[in-house]
Amino acid sequence: MPENLWREIWILVAVAALSLILAEITGYPFLIAALGFGLYIGLNLRHLVQLNSWLINKRQDVPDAGGLWGEVLDRIRALTKETERREDRLTEMVARFQSASAATPDAMVIVSPQHEIEWANAAAERLLGMSTPRDIGQRVVNLIRYPDFRKYLERGDYTEALPMTSPIQADKSLSVRIIPFGHYQKLIIARDITHLVxxxxxxxxxxxxxxxxxxxxxxxxxxxxxxxxxxxxxxxxxxxxxxxxxxxxxxxxxxxxxxxxxxxxxxxTPAARHENVVDVPAMLAALNEMGELVSGERRHHISLQADAGLKLVGNEEELRSAFSNLINNAVRYTPAGGDIRLVWKLDGDTPVFAVTDTGEGIAPQHLPHLTERFYRIDTARSRDTGGTGLGLSIVKHILLRHDGRLTIDSALGKGSTFRCSFPANRAVQVTPAQHKL
Ligand SMILES: Nc1ncnc2c1ncn2[C@@H]1O[C@H](COP(=O)(O)OP(=O)(O)OP(=O)(O)O)[C@@H](O)[C@H]1O
Ligand SMILES: [Mg+2]
The missing domain is CATH 1.10.287 (Helix Hairpins)
Structure with missing residues (x-):
């Protein structure tokens, strides 16, 4: 048992003993006992009242007392000191964070799960036109009114940055990143990339x-x-x-x-211009003939298997350029007499154009670089065959403009398949009856 508690018990025993003696002398035992214990309770009440008024107004010092009360008050005093120290440290950290965030040239905005602005730094005003505390609680999409930004914010996949014009300065180009954190909050960071653009x-x-x-x-x-x-x-x-x-x-x-x-x-030039329904089977029939012409003396076996009723929404000139690049490559990099297969079909609901050859194939380490400008595996050989290394770069750009994707499967010495897949909503199916018209 703590020492102070023993002391308190001794005081009670002493009060009781004194009351007994005084009761014996005076002949009023109840009155004396009531007075004794009343005094004891009164003293405790006084400390309780002092503690209560300190809790109400913490600016005063913690009251002094002896005994068990003294110990309790000492503990409260120590706790208060520790809390004050922590508060000071926190205030200092917040001040340091605020001055660092105010000094960063990138705009930083924290939004709630409902995309309402909770905090923004100084650069957010300069680049995004957001000012705090004025805009706290506003939905961020009401201040950055771009459909692309809204889609990006709601998409949830933030691996790639979003390029965007500043909503308040049309000549400023921004790169926007979103970092989810905490309880479904998001940190939006916008960097000024005008000089890069x-x-x-x-x-x-x-x-x-x-x-x-x-x-x-x-x-x-x-x-x-x-x-x-x-x-x-x-x-x-x-x-x-x-x-x-x-x-x-x-x-x-x-x-x-x-x-x-x-x-x-x-x-x-912006994409999605001059787009219409392209008769891909007819285009491929012509490109097939071109392939045979390019093959000439080397007599490749070129076959075409096309879904006659499958057309594609796109830019005809660009699609012809992409497909002919792939066919030319197959002819160029397949030894004489090799097989080249052209396929145009729906894979599930994805329109796909694939060129498969039995050529020299490509080693895996080259695959990720093939669509880079001027990238050629065997520079001397490619130069001999008249290649510049820009063909696949052109193909990739054209596919991007059609929301499509280029995938390459290849094995050294066996051959390669170059596959162009397009989004399902670009496919146009024509029934045989319509096809004859
Ligand atoms: N079907 C294929 N089989 C084997 N290698 C290929 C095939 N297609 C492309 N390559 C390799 O990829 C490289 C890049 O192809 P790309 O079409 O970009 O350039 P290129 O054919 O050299 O020149 P060009 O600009 O005239 O098309 C080629 O140099 C070749 O090494
Ligand atoms: Mg090429």
Missing amino acids: NLERLRQDFVANISHELRTPLTVLTGFLETLKDMDKPAGADLQKHFHTMHDQAQRMTRLVDDLLTLSKLET
Whole structure:
């Protein structure tokens, strides 16, 4: 038992003994006992009242007392000191966090599970036009009124950032990321990437301009070389050989420039323009013939299996370019006499165009890089066959513009399958009767 409790018991015993003695002397035992215990209870009440008034107004000091009360009050005093220290530390941390978040150039906004703004830093006002405390409790989609942002916020998959224009400054480009945390809260971070976007635009313009400028002199050069190499009486056999090489190289440069122009057009013009229902089976029949023409002496067995009633909503010119790139590759990278199979069908409800060849195949480490610009596995060999390494990059861009996907299956020495899948809502099924019309 604690020492102070013993003391309290002794006091009670002493009060009782004193009351007994005084009762014996005075002859009023009940009165004396009542007075004694009343005094004891009164003292305790006084401490209780002091403690209560301290709890009501904590600004006063914790009251002093002896005995068991003293111990209780000491403990309360220690607890209060510890709480104050913790509060100070917390206040300091919050102040430090606030000054750090105020200094970050990225806009940061915390939203509730209902997407109402709970907190925002200083940059959020500059980049997103959100001001606290004015906008606290407002739904964030009422301040950033872009359908893409609303979709992104509600999607729940935030692995990729969302590019977006600032809602208050049209010339500012932002990259938005969302980080879910705590109890279904979200931290929205918007970074100003205007200078990156400008640099990218500069690069695209530069490539487009230089390709455009190179085109005319190349056409002139190729024209003259054509005439020279076909002259009946050339200056000499050697010279004629040189003219041939020059003509081949000039043609290669023309192809490169054309591919660069195609790519920059794909990058700079918005998608979903000039889209209509494309008769893919008819297009593939023509491309099949083109494949045989390109194969020429190498006599590949090219077969086409197409769902005659399956059409696709898209841009005809772009789809032709993507499909012909894949067919050309199959012909180019399959040894003479090999099989090339073209398939156009619904896989479940997904429209798919697949090119399968029995060619040289691709080692797994190259697969993730094939759609990068200028990426060629065997640079010398690809150059010999006239490749520039831009073909698959063009295919990927075109598929992206059609919300499609390119997948590649390949085994070295066995062959490859390049598969273009499109979203189900782009498929248009035509019944045989309609097909005849
Ligand atoms: N069907 C295929 N079989 C084997 N390798 C292939 C196949 N298709 C593409 N490749 C490899 O991928 C590389 C990139 O192909 P891509 O079409 O982008 O460029 P390219 O054919 O070299 O040039 P081009 O720009 O004229 O198409 C090729 O260099 C080749 O090594
Ligand atoms: Mg190619």
